[in-house]
Amino acid sequence: MKNRILIVDDSFYMRTMLKNMLTDAGYEVVGEAANGQQALEMAAATRPDLITLDVILPDNTGLDVLKGIRLDQPDVKVVMCSAVGQEVIVNEALESGATAYIVKPFSEEKVLEIVGSALQEAASDQA
Amino acid sequence: MKSREQEYREIFMSEALEYYDAMSRHISELERSPTDESALNELFRLMHNLKSNARAMGYTPIGEVAHHMETIFGLIRDKEKAFTGSVVPVLFKGIDTIGEMVRAVGANEDLPDVVHLTANLDRLVQGEEPILEPETTDDEDATRKLELSDLVYIQVKKLDHLMNLVGELIIDRDRVLTLSQEIGNPALIAAAAHLSRIADELQYSVMDARLVGVGSLFSKFPRVVRDVAMAEKKDVELTMTGEDIQIDRNILQIITDALLHLVRNAIGHGLETPAERVAAGKPAQGHLLLSAQTERDDVLVQVRDDGRGINVESVRRKAVERGLVAANVAATLDDNAVRAFLFEPGFSMAKEVTEISGRGVGLDVVKLAIDSLGGQLRVDSVLGQGTTFTLVLPTSIAVKGALLFQLDQRNYAIPLMHTDSVVSLLPENFNVVGGMLLTRIQDENVPVVSLRRLLHNGDGPLPPAVRTDLEGRQDIIIVNYNNRRLGLIVDRFLRQQDIVVKPMSKPLDTIDLFGGVTLLGSGQVCLVLDVPALTRLFLAKRP
Numbered sequence: 001m002k003n004r005i006l007i008v009d010d011s012f013y014m015r016t017m018l019k020n021m022l023t024d025a026g027y028e029v030v031g032e033a034a035n036g037q038q039a040l041e042m043a044a045a046t047r048p049d050l051i052t053l054d055v056i057l058p059d060n061t062g063l064d065v066l067k068g069i070r071l072d073q074p075d076v077k078v079v080m081c082s083a084v085g086q087e088v089i090v091n092e093a094l095e096s097g098a099t100a101y102i103v104k105p106f107s108e109e110k111v112l113e114i115v116g117s118a119l120q121e122a123a124s125d126q127a
Numbered sequence: 128m129k130s131r132e133q134e135y136r137e138i139f140m141s142e143a144l145e146y147y148d149a150m151s152r153h154i155s156e157l158e159r160s161p162t163d164e165s166a167l168n169e170l171f172r173l174m175h176n177l178k179s180n181a182r183a184m185g186y187t188p189i190g191e192v193a194h195h196m197e198t199i200f201g202l203i204r205d206k207e208k209a210f211t212g213s214v215v216p217v218l219f220k221g222i223d224t225i226g227e228m229v230r231a232v233g234a235n236e237d238l239p240d241v242v243h244l245t246a247n248l249d250r251l252v253q254g255e256e257p258i259l260e261p262e263t264t265d266d267e268d269a270t271r272k273l274e275l276s277d278l279v280y281i282q283v284k285k286l287d288h289l290m291n292l293v294g295e296l297i298i299d300r301d302r303v304l305t306l307s308q309e310i311g312n313p314a315l316i317a318a319a320a321h322l323s324r325i326a327d328e329l330q331y332s333v334m335d336a337r338l339v340g341v342g343s344l345f346s347k348f349p350r351v352v353r354d355v356a357m358a359e360k361k362d363v364e365l366t367m368t369g370e371d372i373q374i375d376r377n378i379l380q381i382i383t384d385a386l387l388h389l390v391r392n393a394i395g396h397g398l399e400t401p402a403e404r405v406a407a408g409k410p411a412q413g414h415l416l417l418s419a420q421t422e423r424d425d426v427l428v429q430v431r432d433d434g435r436g437i438n439v440e441s442v443r444r445k446a447v448e449r450g451l452v453a454a455n456v457a458a459t460l461d462d463n464a465v466r467a468f469l470f471e472p473g474f475s476m477a478k479e480v481t482e483i484s485g486r487g488v489g490l491d492v493v494k495l496a497i498d499s500l501g502g503q504l505r506v507d508s509v510l511g512q513g514t515t516f517t518l519v520l521p522t523s524i525a526v527k528g529a530l531l532f533q534l535d536q537r538n539y540a541i542p543l544m545h546t547d548s549v550v551s552l553l554p555e556n557f558n559v560v561g562g563m564l565l566t567r568i569q570d571e572n573v574p575v576v577s578l579r580r581l582l583h584n585g586d587g588p589l590p591p592a593v594r595t596d597l598e599g600r601q602d603i604i605i606v607n608y609n610n611r612r613l614g615l616i617v618d619r620f621l622r623q624q625d626i627v628v629k630p631m632s633k634p635l636d637t638i639d640l641f642g643g644v645t646l647l648g649s650g651q652v653c654l655v656l657d658v659p660a661l662t663r664l665f666l667a668k669r670p
Contacts, residue, residue, distance in 0.1 A: 010176060104183065
């Protein structure tokens with residue numbers, strides 16, 4: 001079974017890049033959300049294994065989305081995407097249950113490494 | 128094929144230009160009200176995105192400027208700095224520079240020098256005074272390049288004219304194709320086939336040029352919902368999806384009032400007050416969803432609320448009170464058939480007239496607007512849980528899928544939008560009840576009428592049907608209007624075809640049974656039947 005991933009980012013550019021990286025690596029991208037509301041709806045509808053979540057979104061902040069998703073799906077792995085200088089938010093996200101974080105601009109290797117180990121963690125959670 | 132780098136570059140460019148436009152807009156808002164929180168949040172977010180994207184593309188100077196700008200907008204947002212004095216011109220300059228840099232990337236030119244700007248931005252971050260450049264001289268204005276946008280704005284009227292011409296062309300194309308087959312000259316056939324392909328492509332290009340995103344209409348609703356909710360003392364959260372779905376601009380124009388009415392209705396009558404909702408065990412805040420999606424060739428637009436729902440029994444009672452249906456018949460109707468009464472003229476369920484949604488315009492007006500497009504209006508509702516109105520709309524007005532058939536040697540067309548199915552039945556498949564032919568289609572009794580009788584019978588009621596009138600197999604088109612199904616007996620099915628419907632010219636345009644006319648490739652005129660009018664005629668004349 002391919003691991004299923006939901007991408008949340010308000011930039012189409014970032015979403016496209018992430019989608020290409022993840023699909024090339026053999027993951028299934030089940031949806032792309034551009035704002036917090038869409039993210040919550042798509043997360044509920046697609047029940048992915050992992051979500052990449054941008055820290056700054058137009059309607060909610062990424063943190064609110066993270067908390068919303070956590071209420072509904074305590075097991076899904078969430079990888080925060082942030083830029084340099086957002087360490088405070090990233091720390092808060094990790095405390096609120098984010099699995100890991102990637103710092104933009106990200107390299108393909110780094111993304112795949114972090115997503116891969118988060119999913120491995122998910123597999124061993126279930127075992 | 129496009130390389131991935133090229134694809135990324137194109138996406139980066141179009142998004143960056145969009146960001147730049149939005150930034151220019153938001154900073155002007157900020158100039159008018161320097162503490163506008165949403166403008167500040169947006170500027171912060173846009174700078175942040177531009178920074179990340181530019182760095183990923185390797186456009187370091189853009190990333191640098193955006194990074195500095197993001198920091199300063201963050202400080203202003205957090206009230207550690209104010210949007211006043213020397214801060215203002217530096218930030219305006221920053222956004223101008225971002226525009227210049229993005230355009231330079233697009234034109235494959237060297238990026239402008241930003242040392243002076245970033246130094247000034249650094250000074251602002253550290254709370255120092257920036258060193259402002261002298262006022263722009265006329266010289267510099269004169270050397271500034273003028274940029275022409277890649278987009279042209281065009282009047283809808285001109286597009287309408289273009290569409291009409293294409294409609295004429297399509298009719299002539301079919302005519303030429305048929306003639307070329309008849310004459311049988313190979314060179315002529317080849318030329319006609321080529322003409323046909325070009326005409327097709329032209330038709331789709333023109334149709335495509337008329338498409339706009341549903342979002343251009345949806346975007347007006349957050350404000351409407353806020354105002355209506357306030358006047359009605361309701362607490363409403365609005366969600367919108369499918370803003371990118373494309374539809375003909377004129378269709379969007381025609382449904383504007385209908386959608387406005389449905390949204391006002393949903394807030395005024397559908398959603399309960401916060402107190403009522405809490406008492407019913409629901410969250411105090413009501414939810415309204417405005418969505419668009421494509422389904423085959425149609426666009427579905429839905430207005431969904433999680434309010435009190437429609438009480439089918441009171442609609443049933445009211446339909447009987449208004450004389451729309453006999454009490455014994457009303458008792459046998461299913462919920463869908465009962466809810467369809469809501470679309471009858473003057474049928475309003477509002478107990479009291481409220482300021483916003485009780486202006487005497489009922490759902491029948493919504494229904495008429497959708498009918499005029501050849502669309503459908505549906506309502507689903509669960510008592511206590513909410514109501515959904517669904518508008519089924521064609522993507523384009525000009526070309527319609529239609530079923531062609533013959534009656535008395537003449538050709539007719541019925542739009543597929545109103546066609547449920549076609550069946551061929553033997554006389555023993557019919558029952559006669561109360562002088563009316565009935566047949567069972569998918570476990571439902573559907574009345575069937577000879578289209579010839581319906582059209583040629585004059586003004587009086589139809590004579591009672593007898594089964595012996597039917598000889599051999601009967602070709603029947605099952606049409607559907609407002610949840611009523613009706614079978615029409617015709618002489619012969621011909622085929623399914625996309626047709627260009629032309630309005631009837633005077634004085635025939637007053638005959639509402641015909642929605643228009645089309646020309647077939649053979650040059651024959653073909654009348655297009657209007658299913659809503661046919662259904663009304665049947666209801667008025669049935670024995």
